[in-house]
Amino acid sequence: MLTLLTASVIHNVVSHGKINQVMFQTDTKGNMLSAPPYPPFKVFLLGSDRNGYSLLDMMIEGAKYTIGITIVVTLCRMLLSLILSAFIYSLKPRIYNGLKVVFEPFSIVPQTIIAFFILKSVLWMSVDGFQHPFWQRALFETFILVIIAIPNLTIHLSNEMRIVEKEPFIEVSKTLGASKPYIFFKHIVPHLYEKWILLFGQQFIQSLQLLAHLGFMKLFFGGTFVSYGIYGDPPKSISYEWSGLIGDSLGYLFVQQWIILVPIGFFIITAICVASINDSIKTYFQKRDMIRYSKEEM
Numbered sequence: 001m002l003t004l005l006t007a008s009v010i011h012n013v014v015s016h017g018k019i020n021q022v023m024f025q026t027d028t029k030g031n032m033l034s035a036p037p038y039p040p041f042k043v044f045l046l047g048s049d050r051n052g053y054s055l056l057d058m059m060i061e062g063a064k065y066t067i068g069i070t071i072v073v074t075l076c077r078m079l080l081s082l083i084l085s086a087f088i089y090s091l092k093p094r095i096y097n098g099l100k101v102v103f104e105p106f107s108i109v110p111q112t113i114i115a116f117f118i119l120k121s122v123l124w125m126s127v128d129g130f131q132h133p134f135w136q137r138a139l140f141e142t143f144i145l146v147i148i149a150i151p152n153l154t155i156h157l158s159n160e161m162r163i164v165e166k167e168p169f170i171e172v173s174k175t176l177g178a179s180k181p182y183i184f185f186k187h188i189v190p191h192l193y194e195k196w197i198l199l200f201g202q203q204f205i206q207s208l209q210l211l212a213h214l215g216f217m218k219l220f221f222g223g224t225f226v227s228y229g230i231y232g233d234p235p236k237s238i239s240y241e242w243s244g245l246i247g248d249s250l251g252y253l254f255v256q257q258w259i260i261l262v263p264i265g266f267f268i269i270t271a272i273c274v275a276s277i278n279d280s281i282k283t284y285f286q287k288r289d290m291i292r293y294s295k296e297e298m
Contacts, residue, residue, distance in 0.1 A: 020054040037256050047258045055262045062240035074204045076146040081153040089161035103151035111148050112213040118144050123219050125226045138222045164191050194285050201278035215243025
């Protein structure tokens with residue numbers, strides 16, 4: 001995953017985001033031999049799209065958006081939720097339960113539906129073109145992807161904090177006059193930070209899935225270019241973000257399948273890498289706890 005992200009940044013610096021393209025293959029006499037889309041290993045390693053652009057170059061170029069934005073969204077979700085949950089976990093039960101009632105709908109309605117209705121008017125290009133520049137559309141989409149997860153994630157984190165707060169040693173600390181900040185940083189954080197690290201990986205995969213779902217619904221990161229001509233092309237991505245390439249290539253699911261299978265494959269590989277990292281971290285924590293307990297018994 002980090003290799004793809006690094007390669008994407010290097011590719012953007014070295015080639016200025018240029019994607020290799022081969023329109024037609026001809027012989028020495030100028031006779032046309034083949035035309036795009038090219039299958040894998042014929043012209044490019046992973047083949048090309050319908051316009052002859054290298055799919056591998058597109059994957060590398062789009063990695064900085066897909067992986068980079070997913071990391072940013074996940075970090076913002078975790079930080080904002082942790083800050084909010086640190087304030088509300090110790091509220092009186094009546095107020096806390098009221099907040100849970102307010103936030104409950106966000107855990108029932110799929111995030112994809114909420115994001116779709118909010119982002120449709122901003123990301124879908126109108127007849128007159130986009131009303132806002134790319135960076136504003138990208139920033140707004142990132143903001144929405146963060147905010148829609150905050151209510152549910154905040155309640156989840158605050159519930160965990162409330163469980164730890166009921167432990168006997170917390171009551172002892174309160175009796176001795178410990179302040180709320182002291183209890184939070186000295187007792188609650190050490191007990192929960194491992195779960196938060198694992199939760200980061202889960203939120204990363206969830207954010208990645210949300211981008212993929214929006215791609216299937218033709219809402220691509222940074223905007224969906226729409227051709228309104230009589231013989232207009234299908235909606236397409238303008239950033240080479242992977243979910244956009246998937247949504248852009250749905251029509252090729254039964255013909256030239258590699259055009260859609262390549263970005264799907266990169267999505268799957270990224271998700272597997274994050275899940276493997278999460279499993280490795282979880283195994284490390286378990287082994288460390290076992291060693292700690294065995295030393296205490298000795």
